[in-house]
Amino acid sequence: MSIDLTRSISEVLPAEALDLTVDAGLGRALGVEPETAVAPGSVSEIVAVLQWAGEAGVAVVPVGTGAHVNPRRPSGAYIALTARRLSSVEIYEPDDLTMTAGAGALVRDLSREMDPHRQWLPFDPPDVQNRTLGGLAASGLTGPLSAAYGPIRNHVLGATVVCGDGRVLRLGGRVVKNVAGFDVLKPVVGSRGDLAVITSVTVRLFPVPAVDRVLMLDAPDVAELVAAARATATAPILPASIVLTSGAGSARLLVRLHGAAATVDAEQRRLEIHAGVAFQAADGTDGMDVALAARDSGLGAGVRVRLWALPSRLGELLDLATAVPDASTLADACGGSVTVSVPEVGPDAEATFAELRAEVEALGGGTRALQLPSDLDPAAINSEASRAEAELAGRVRFAFDPDNALWGTP
């Protein structure tokens, strides 16, 4: 950024909102470092940043902490905008099981607020406690607990957002049922900052289950566990999540059951009869340690790519995923996704993953890069929506951000 632009932005923001660093991983994820980062402390400061950026011709990339941004390649200079200074809990009524908090609030801080009331956010993407609420909503990632609780898009009840051109919108509301107008909030959730900057979020909370049991079944090869995983996923009960992990010559099926002790005991028995297996079981901290280790298992990898297909094609997806050299995998047996993690990649990595994409698309599914080195192009790996759907989505994006202020390119 030229010195003039730096001076220029300092004229629209107070000193405490300037010269902030973001996670070092952001530049790696986006292939280019931001010119600078700003942390506005109010909605009006965000409006000022967007208006300034529009005049200066600089793109704005909204980030949470900057540590979890999906790989993408901005076409030019950009500044990173973090909502981290908007981190307060605005409304928390435990008996309503809803909370409104600033988009920059860390999930771990919100959890601390909820703990005394035995409430929680049942979302389990990797490293969820270190994500911001706004980042979580923008990513749309829920994790395997969506099997029982549904995806995050259904639990974001409302949000205040600033569109690319500075318009402020309050979308949704504070109540669990709300059809007062078109559901414009839905495309914002999961839009990864493409439509607007999220400044606050209202979420539905859930009571912490009395028992959180983790059932485990181990095998040397993940292929041996696919039948048990699918039998569990089609059993006449609804587990909280069903996850399959593999790597370094071992594999594990992990099933979480939530509920009262008597319910969980009965459901474990029913599952074991239905799937014809005997699980090891762990409650409390022991079980959580195992579940969290599985959830975060691929985090340090150089490359992470997620594959999707119908859940019934889980075995085929895993065959494709485990064929990638040095891969470890994390599969969601209910959601039909497999995340492939590879510690390091060689020069032919882009071709390998492009081929993987073609094979997954032949199954009727799709692929998406979650983590890439800066020399790999995510466009080669990410599946695309149909042309007609993409064209419609482009119009919606234009309605939010007519000047392409966010990310710079459509």
Place this chain on the structure above:
Amino acid sequence: MGPTYVITHPDRLLAYESDGLTAYRVPPRAVVLPASTEEVSAVVSALHAEGIEVIPRGAGTGLSGGALATPNGVIVGMARMNQILSIDPENRIARLQPGVINARLTEEAKPYGLYYAPDPSSQSTCTLGGNVAENSGGPHCLKYGVTTRYVTGLTVVLAGGRTVRLGGAGRDPYASLDMVGLFVGSEGCFGIATEIEVGLLPITESVRTLLGIFDTVEAAGRAVTKIMGSGLMPAAVEIIDGPTIEAVEASVFAAGYPVGAGAALVIEFDGSDAGLDEDADRAEACCLEEGAIEVQRATDPEHRLKLWRGRKKAFGAMGRIAPDLLVQDATVPRTRLPEVLAKIDEIGERYDLKIANVFHAGDGNLHPNLLFDRQNADELDRVDRASKEIMQLCVDVGGTITGEHGVGIDKRQYMTLVHNNVELDMLTRVKRCFDPDELFNPGKVIPDMDADVDAGVDADVNAEVKAS
């Protein structure tokens, strides 16, 4: 299409002059009943080429006038598109046409041990296409969520007859913005869904249904807050107030509700049999702590069905009390229920109107039913004014103007209570993404910016921002 499925005779058009909200009546210019996506596309293409407005219609059970015709508009009815195309038990999804009746999907899924969760009170007649348009709820959406949670893919016919496939199970959900989620609840203003893909759930092993009896509706409201705050996860919690109990018990849907009580709570838990008695015991204790006179339990499946039939047919039963009924719909934060119910009672007294409440208490989704006689102009005016006050009350406590019935034509006048001008303009911009010439279901959802929008919108965030 041929003449058989194009209705133009004025007598036959009368059947289409309103939906479930009969206060508004406009006969359409014609009704067309296509049988396939291709026919819908051809019909929309032909009508839009002439600039003729298209009003999509399911079973016409909507309660906000969402399927009301315009004088020059043509209703495109989905009644003939009633095929369940596939049920895939392995992936727990079903593909179907929009004219499929909600309850029929659950019936057809039953042999696979599956069911479709959203259960509007009209589920024996309403269609999945209508449910998608309205993002319908129902009693058991408390635990399981409303229609939008279950819709995974759509085929839609848009302006000019263009057919687009949105989403779909097994696809990368992040390949596009959530266009399926945006389309659900668009009230026929974006286009017509001609194929719907929905998720199914496994039928639960067992169920416990309780009937809590209270002296006052406020006490029942407090019990709801206590139950929901206790960590329990009921499948449904419904309030039926005294006037509704009387109407139901005097009708063919008599469920054994206690005539003379101030209110009854129908509370249901489902899941694995082993834990349900404990849940029911805890809910019973919550009711008794809040002053319940008695808490009964359904003794067998027939008794349970009777309790639910009474609840679901309550709107129909009210025909015994008054010739006309306005079913209102709003949502408030659950903790504000006792206060809001008391104030609604007060509003009813002030306007000398009988208001009967039967609603999804666990969600805070109110249905104050205003009973009246349309022949009485003064009473009609009082209904209108009382409705406005109820809507304002719900918004003032942090709620909204509709939880599940949609805005349609009826709630347009209240949209400024919850949206400022910038937000309403955004709704228009988003509609135009799908329907640039505004030929799908015109005059619904978005108030007329010139005629209806109050310049003094409450809490105009943009004005505040600009001023700061």
